[in-house]
Amino acid sequence: MKNSTTIVYQVLCLLFIALSIVLFIRLKNVKKTEIMEPISNKEAVLANIHERKSVRDYIPGKEISKEDLETIVKAGMAAPSGRDARPWEIIVVDQREILDDMGERLPYAKMLKEAPVAIVVCGDTTQSSYWEIDCSAVTENILLAVEALGLGAVWTAAYPYQDRMDVVSENCKLPENIKPLCVIPMGHVKGEYKPKQKYDPSKVHYNQWDTAL
Amino acid sequence: MKNSTTIVYQVLCLLFIALSIVLFIRLKNVKKTEIMEPISNKEAVLANIHERKSVRDYIPGKEISKEDLETIVKAGMAAPSGRDARPWEIIVVDQREILDDMGERLPYAKMLKEAPVAIVVCGDTTQSSYWEIDCSAVTENILLAVEALGLGAVWTAAYPYQDRMDVVSENCKLPENIKPLCVIPMGHVKGEYKPKQKYDPSKVHYNQWDTAL
Numbered sequence: 097m098k099n100s101t102t103i104v105y106q107v108l109c110l111l112f113i114a115l116s117i118v119l120f121i122r123l124k125n126v127k128k129t130e131i132m133e134p135i136s137n138k139e140a141v142l143a144n145i146h147e148r149k150s151v152r153d154y155i156p157g158k159e160i161s162k163e164d165l166e167t168i169v170k171a172g173m174a175a176p177s178g179r180d181a182r183p184w185e186i187i188v189v190d191q192r193e194i195l196d197d198m199g200e201r202l203p204y205a206k207m208l209k210e211a212p213v214a215i216v217v218c219g220d221t222t223q224s225s226y227w228e229i230d231c232s233a234v235t236e237n238i239l240l241a242v243e244a245l246g247l248g249a250v251w252t253a254a255y256p257y258q259d260r261m262d263v264v265s266e267n268c269k270l271p272e273n274i275k276p277l278c279v280i281p282m283g284h285v286k287g288e289y290k291p292k293q294k295y296d297p298s299k300v301h302y303n304q305w306d307t308a309l
Numbered sequence: 310m311k312n313s314t315t316i317v318y319q320v321l322c323l324l325f326i327a328l329s330i331v332l333f334i335r336l337k338n339v340k341k342t343e344i345m346e347p348i349s350n351k352e353a354v355l356a357n358i359h360e361r362k363s364v365r366d367y368i369p370g371k372e373i374s375k376e377d378l379e380t381i382v383k384a385g386m387a388a389p390s391g392r393d394a395r396p397w398e399i400i401v402v403d404q405r406e407i408l409d410d411m412g413e414r415l416p417y418a419k420m421l422k423e424a425p426v427a428i429v430v431c432g433d434t435t436q437s438s439y440w441e442i443d444c445s446a447v448t449e450n451i452l453l454a455v456e457a458l459g460l461g462a463v464w465t466a467a468y469p470y471q472d473r474m475d476v477v478s479e480n481c482k483l484p485e486n487i488k489p490l491c492v493i494p495m496g497h498v499k500g501e502y503k504p505k506q507k508y509d510p511s512k513v514h515y516n517q518w519d520t521a522l
Contacts, residue, residue, distance in 0.1 A: 138457045148389070268517050
């Protein structure tokens, strides 16, 4: 009887040793893989701002999902605007002929011919006399959202070049009061892209022009 | 002899049961507090874009650290620019007389009188003929970095208003070719601010103006 009791305790002991080892290993792995990796929201936002780069090559035929496009457009419209006028209008272009024609005729937007989709950021001149300022903030938000989604894009200028604006207006059939600021080709990144380091302390002044920080 | 062996196993068994319980509780707590809270980098970036708001009230006398100011300025300079010209110049203003004078004379920047610091985003007209576009992207990056740091700021326009630009140029002693786009008062948020929801699907068009998404 006593012998069998000892055996029961031996077995129980081994079971709980095994359980302790399993739990200890899980705790260690959890700490390594799931706690150490996520960075704070602050760091994630700042890293994304610094990781954003102009991506000009996209994996052919690989589309951006409707869900991601909506996320990107929504981020754009979260931009601030003067007198809260929100003078922006967004054209999502995925029609091959339009992308190809703009890619052919816009001097720095050849990559449109490879892009599955492009976003044209426009301003309504009846809503603001400096729509291009507000729409630039929209564009930056869009580029940051694209980076956050692991996709790639590049800001190609339409405004202030009248000839380029005409190409976009014609293709997208924009009314007279709607002016295109830029065309943003986007897609799944092909190849390796690294962000530029652009911080230059000589461009920081302290209270007045002649005083460095 | 057998009895004492049984007691040893009983004690060992109890010890490992206790250890298992302790490890189990730690594992549960780790999962709750440290794994569930951090959201993905993608979600953090998008949430920050949507959380950004114009903050016009700051806790009096509470300064922004030099480290945070540097983080904010660096985020600004990570913006894209046409032909990579980087036509921006940044003035960090914390001199009370300058902040007060601009707060007095700029029509929509009264909050400068309460702000511990402001950033003036300027463009060099010799570097770009559309510096205001690039500098608007700089400004949006600055506002997003301020939000990420848990601070508050608001974009108050200088450009395109000549009278406002003159007030800033005079205070910051800007050379003729350096034009101020905006003054961004910032500080520690006083009160409750909620971001606006600005997404408007009627502003999204599909390939051409007349086609809704």
